[in-house]
Amino acid sequence: MIQIHNSQSGKKEEFKTLEPGKVRMYVCGPTVYDFLHVGNFRGPIFFNLVRNWLEKNGYEVTYVYNYTDVDDKIIDRANKENRDPKEVAETFIKEFEKDYNSLKLRPHSKNPKVTEHMDDIVNLIRDLVEKGKAYEQNGDVYFDVTSFGDYGKLSHKNIEELETGHRVQSNENKKHVADFALWKKAKEGEPHWSSPWSEGRPGWHIECSAMSRALLGEQIDIHGGGLDLIFPHHENEIAQSEGASGKEFVRYWMHNNMLNFGNQKMSKSLGNMKFARQFLEEYNPEIFKALILSSHYRSVLDFTDSHIHQILQMLGRIYSALAHAEDLSQTGGEKVPVPESFQKEVESFRSGYTAALNDDFNSAEVFAKVFDLVRAYNHLCRKPGKIQPGQVAAAKEFLAQMKELGGLMALFLEPPKDYLVQLDDLLLEKKGLQRSEIDQLVTERAKARADKDFQKSDELRDKLKALGISVSDGPQGSTWEVQK
Template identity: 55%
Template sequence: MLKIHNSQSKQLEDFTPLTPGQVKMYVCGPTVYNFLHVGNFRGPVVFNMVRNWLENLGYKVTYALNFTDVDDKIINRANELGMTPTELSEKYIAEYKKDFAMLGLRPHDMNPKVTEHMDDIRSMVENLVSQKKAYEAQGDVLYSIESFKDYGKLSGRNTDDLLAGARVEVDEKKRNPMDFALWKAAKPGEVSWPSPWGPGRPGWHIECSAMIKNLFGDQIDIHGGGMDLIFPHHENEIAQSEGCTGKAFVKYWMHNNMLNFGGQKMSKSLGNIVTMREFLEMYNAEIYKWMILSAHYRTLSDFGDEAVERAVGGLSRVYSALSMAESYLTPEVTQEDAAFAKITQDAWKKVEEAMNHDFGTPDAFAAMFEVVRQFNAQVRRGMKVNPAIQGKALAFHNFVRKMGSTMSLFQEPAHAFLIKLDDMLLKKMNLERSAVDTLVAERGEARAAKDFAKSDELRAKITALGISVSDTPEGSFWEVTK
């Protein structure tokens, strides 16, 4: 049975959805005012995997990820660029979707935008005001945290401690310094919407609560996001939603951890921000997904050059074995080898056990690598084609593709991907593929002429360039050493 670490209880809990067989899942998406950086995409990759695994278990999943398309950052950037906030947000929603597609992730069922849900937001704020959970103050509407006795139950923070430790600016409009805005009065020249309290726009936290209520009703199964959203954003969502409905808002809270660059948190002040677009143009989507999923989603994950090298090495091992398997397959091969099929079936049980324990992708990867090792031990390039070899190749191929469908990995044509990977590495090494081909061909001619001294000399030269050469009955082939 699937167990999920619930950020609210801080414990592993058996997963039982509100409605048998169906899962309602909402993940906080980006505020769209610029290109998104690699840290912003950890959540989309993780929750894409979560949705896929839930479907693998037989659940019907409805998955929404929102776009915050009205916000201080959007307004300020739009003013800087001489654009309207709508023009700016629509531009970067399109760029986000382009990055998302380049990553090879499955589209969400819904991508609600804040500006499409103003009626829902105003309605929810009015509800909270009518219940005396919120109050109007000079055009603003503020949520009274004292009206919600469970405030702090997600983050574990005590309001007295928060007040004692917080640098809260004096705001005479607030009854309690920790009260937060549901509706903000419009400033001169700022985009605004009409409301019972005058022109203004929503506070950040109310947006997700209102969109969830409109799309899913009063309760959802899974609410996801980065750990940086636990407080105050998700804490405030709980206060608003449960204050409004009186019902438990979310059954399972899931939070992915952050990315570190060389042991440092990614930040603009440190100058180590890498956009997803920059990364994808420099490397490859498979590398990014591997880096994210080879670490457990709740661990702090390093994102330096070493992590890229580990990902390249791991992908190369899997895709090399997959390429070899596919070289033995033809459309007529439909029967898996029984003995190797048993190996993959046993490995799949380990994958299921790992994934059902709070989506334990590192242990799932370990089970996959054991299958790769067994396949490489039993099948090698240049072996005589026979039904047993082809049956092993088919069983291996089916296992890797099945594993990959959960992760949105290993779906590319294997041989073509390996060439793409080598071309990427050759570019970094300032080497031309044609130059390597020439050296390998010269060595092949020397071997054919039994000039082994020259052959060894050329091999040493090729190896020094960072290239590995393998000799098979069909000839020599090379790849970048990984």
């Protein structure tokens, strides 16, 4: 049984779909005026897992992730750079998709753009005006929050207590300070579209309601987004969608928490914004995904050097086991079944991560189960001496289990040996060391061992250990990796 924490009720609830076997899921995507920062990708990485787990449980998922390609920020950038707003938006859609694809996340079912749904937006606004939920003033159209009795049910805000300046814009055309724009009459030089009220463009909130209605219908199962979208964006979506349909808009609201840098909220004013592209170039996509999923999606995620280093070490231990299992699985060996003790560990692993994902997609707990399996594999298979019966079968089973889970999380699927080299190079760089230096020390130690100069061999091993380098001796010679 899958349970989801519903932001509206503040409680975990059993997941039941509107239509048996089918899930309609809408997640708010980016406003495409710049490269996306690392925080913008917490949602895409997490909701990729949500979609995969629902499908693993037999649901047919339609996952809509939109692009807001009409916005003041896009217009401002276009004006500053003397470009067409459409060109700016298309540029950064492509840049987002480049980053998204580098993360090897699955394509969404649909990626609607606001500019492709103007008729749907105008029709929804017309419905609201006709039902007395919205009104026109001098070419602008506003939603009348007093016409919707449930306004505030998601954010738990009372409209009578909303004051000017609290993310609510005061305007002399409004009847109430909390009323919000559905359609804005175009200013000179702005992009605009035809409507019954004026040449203009839509307000931000109506866009998602209209695209969701057009592609998924009047009611959906899951609506996701960042915690900062609860008010006013998602609150206003509810008012618009339910004001037009008279039906419950969303069954489960899911919101991922924010990212901090050293216990400070990431913001332009603090100067600590970091683009995802920068992080991916400095590290790599696997580290980014592991960093995001290593914490529960509803907890604040702190992007610190120490946390990133922990992720490097964590991935190193996992990929080290995968590389060993890959080699072991190719040795042939006796055809014996997986040892019963390891099979029990596998069953515990599967039941453990299943329970974790069923419990509000607790990816942090999944990592704990991964390490339980890695430890069990290392205990059974990473021993000196000849290959023992059952070890090859255990290695193959370990690889199969990690591949299955990796497919759900978009993790652990890189070629293990190649990826370990990448990780080691990153760690060496952090230590100020060169791979050639380590290779030379390991070669000198191997020669000392061959010459039976065990004192020198031990001295070199101690020197390598002090540098944080672990050396393993095998039939094919000595290999090394950075300690993790």
